[in-house]
Amino acid sequence: MIRIENITRTYGSGDIEVNALVNVSLVIKENEFVAVMGASGSGKSTLMNILGCLDTPTSGEYYLSDLSVKDIDDVSLSKIRNEKIGFIFQTFHLLPRLTALQNVTLPLRYCDVTPEESERRGKELLAKVGLSDRAHHKPFEMSGGQRQRVAIARALVNNPKVIFADEPTGNLDSTTSYEIMDLLCELHTQGQTIVMVTHEEDIARYADRTIRMKDGQVVQEKLCLTA
Ligand SMILES: Nc1ncnc2c1ncn2[C@@H]1O[C@H](COP(=O)(O)OP(=O)(O)OP(=O)(O)O)[C@@H](O)[C@H]1O
Ligand SMILES: [Mg+2]
Secondary structure: OEEEEEEEEEEOOHHHOEEEEEEEEEEEOOOOEEEEEEOOOOOHHHHHHHHOOOOOOOEEEEEEOOEEHHHOOHHHHHHHHHHHEEEEEOOOOOOOOOOHHHHHHHHHHHOOOOHHHHHHHHHHHHHHOOOHHHOOOOHHHOOHHHHHHHHHHHHHOOOOOEEEEEOOOOOOOHHHHHHHHHHHHHHHHOOOEEEEEOOOHHHHOOOOEEEEEEOOEEEEEEEOOOO
């Protein structure tokens, strides 16, 4: 579903040049659950941003469903991002003034969806993540795990082809982390493709495959048999 070939991403120039990614090639298949691991600064977030079309590589090829992203203009790219990709972040990235329901349905504002349909879909997803009774609460009135559930519901609102999660459990205690992982696993069982960055081995174990990065390169790819 996603294929990248010889992707390089260089930040800055001259003396302060940083090669965050060097010749990275990868394939993400449909319905896969992939964990990306590696030390701080190894290029995990840079890779996620490129895979999620939030950033463009300095060189290399990126194909999304066999479409070369190079040939697509910015407007079409943000449309693709909005329709095909869901994001989950370590710090949730919810809008503080909006309720859980409003946060979840926010991406639908840029789509051709009626307010009634948007509300119906938002409530359905809040129910799916176990938060029906928190629809009208604001982020500051919820726990970290609940906030991340809202963020997951928001990531799902457009039926994305793939979800990118950058350390989704990084700000959660271990009990809450496992609850969030159980939720992601359930989505995966239902066919959702997920790519997740994590530092923790016991979180990575939930995935089908682990990709290990070092100094901007993929140094190991391993299938997990105990997922
Ligand atoms: N906007 C930027 N400008 C310059 N250098 C950057 C920028 N973003 C990242 N880098 C550098 O690129 C390298 C890879 O960064 P990246 O954020 O991808 O690492 P990471 O593996 O996600 O680390 P962490 O586990 O700490 O989140 C690092 O050396 C970092 O300092
Ligand atoms: Mg990072």
